[in-house]
Amino acid sequence: MKLCVFFAFLLIAQLVESIDPQVQPLKAIKQAPKVLLPASDYLSFTYYLNSCPGVEGIIQEKVKAWFRKDYTLAASIIRLQFRDCAVRGCDGSILLNHPGSERRAKSSRTLRGFEVIDDIKAEVERRCRRTVSCADILIAAARDATVLVGGPFWEVTFGRKDGRISIAKEVDIVPQGHENVTTLIEFFRAKGLNELDLVILSGSHTIGRTSCYSILHRLAKPDPTLDIKYWKNLRKKCRRGWNLVELDITTPKAFDTAYYSNLQKKWGLLSTDEALYSNEITAAFVNATLSQPSLFENQFAASMVKLGNVQVLTRKNEGEIRLNCNSVNKIY
């Protein structure tokens, strides 16, 4: 009896389906089933092989030239990749420079390196017009910057389109340096990145600097998670909010694991750095970078690839190839 009712239900369900096109459009039945791959599966190593074969060389030469003039730009460009991918995915939205854009948000004030991307874009446009996205240029430039500071090399994939939307308010979700470790883990998880990616990518704070604004909350009174001698030293260095302090007190210019041994000594500069040593899972990864010499290098490359795949625009009708990285194309 129960079975009968079930079959009757099936029959009715099918009848309804065949009558009501809203439930099952006929078109969809005729077409071969479409397999929707993850957006990052449409990226490839050979994307510009025919359309702009020299692009990686152009980017590399430009990053090198800027680095020779000012080595501190390398860190800033690596940070730009994070800040692009962290909001709306790796779509070049951080590069858009109009009122109310991500780049104009308060917490974007310390971002640098935009002139490097603009310079690369101008040269790439001269060689292959309207072909290479700003999003891809930033990804390749961050890889080249990493190599220049002595970090690992990895192959980058191409095929990201540039987004047309950039909203300052959306930058609020990006951790700024005072969050607890749970918030950091959750933010990364929302991007498809795990605790290991969090620990390893934070390792880019082995180079670069922070403005004192980002650590003022640790300086007002002694902070039990900050070495007291270091604390006194920082109070001197941070008399002015806009002063800069090196993120890795031990080897500020070297892409090495000193960042992680600093955390064990309570020498992590941002409280979000030190917080990685307060959670069992992330602290175990911090320890692992110190006991397994090649872990940081190898995993950094792997995690940067993962970061570069976040929410990319690769499908038909998604995004555009911007002519100028600072503004969306005009529609005629």
Ligand code: HEM
């Ligand atoms: C875990 C969350 C993160 C937080 C809270 C954070 C926070 C910060 C802060 C506050 C600064 C200094 C800003 C200032 O000048 O005031 C900074 C700098 C920097 N960040 Fe992060 N960051 C995070 C993750 C990352 C990731 C994933 C990367 C790269 C993949 C990265 C790369 C850098 C670099 C290279 C600098 C130095 C920039 C320069 O010298 O111009 N950060 N970060």
Ligand SMILES: *[C@@H]1O[C@H](CO)[C@@H](O)[C@H](O)[C@H]1NC(C)=O
């Ligand atoms: C971490 O910070 C978030 C947001 O401020 C807060 O809701 C949460 O309770 C905090 N978690 C811990 C473990 O302190």
Ligand SMILES: *[C@@H]1O[C@H](CO)[C@@H](O)[C@H](O)[C@H]1NC(C)=O
């Ligand atoms: C990390 O290493 C330190 C020093 O060797 C040790 O005291 C600590 O318990 C370790 N932490 C974890 C989570 O493995």
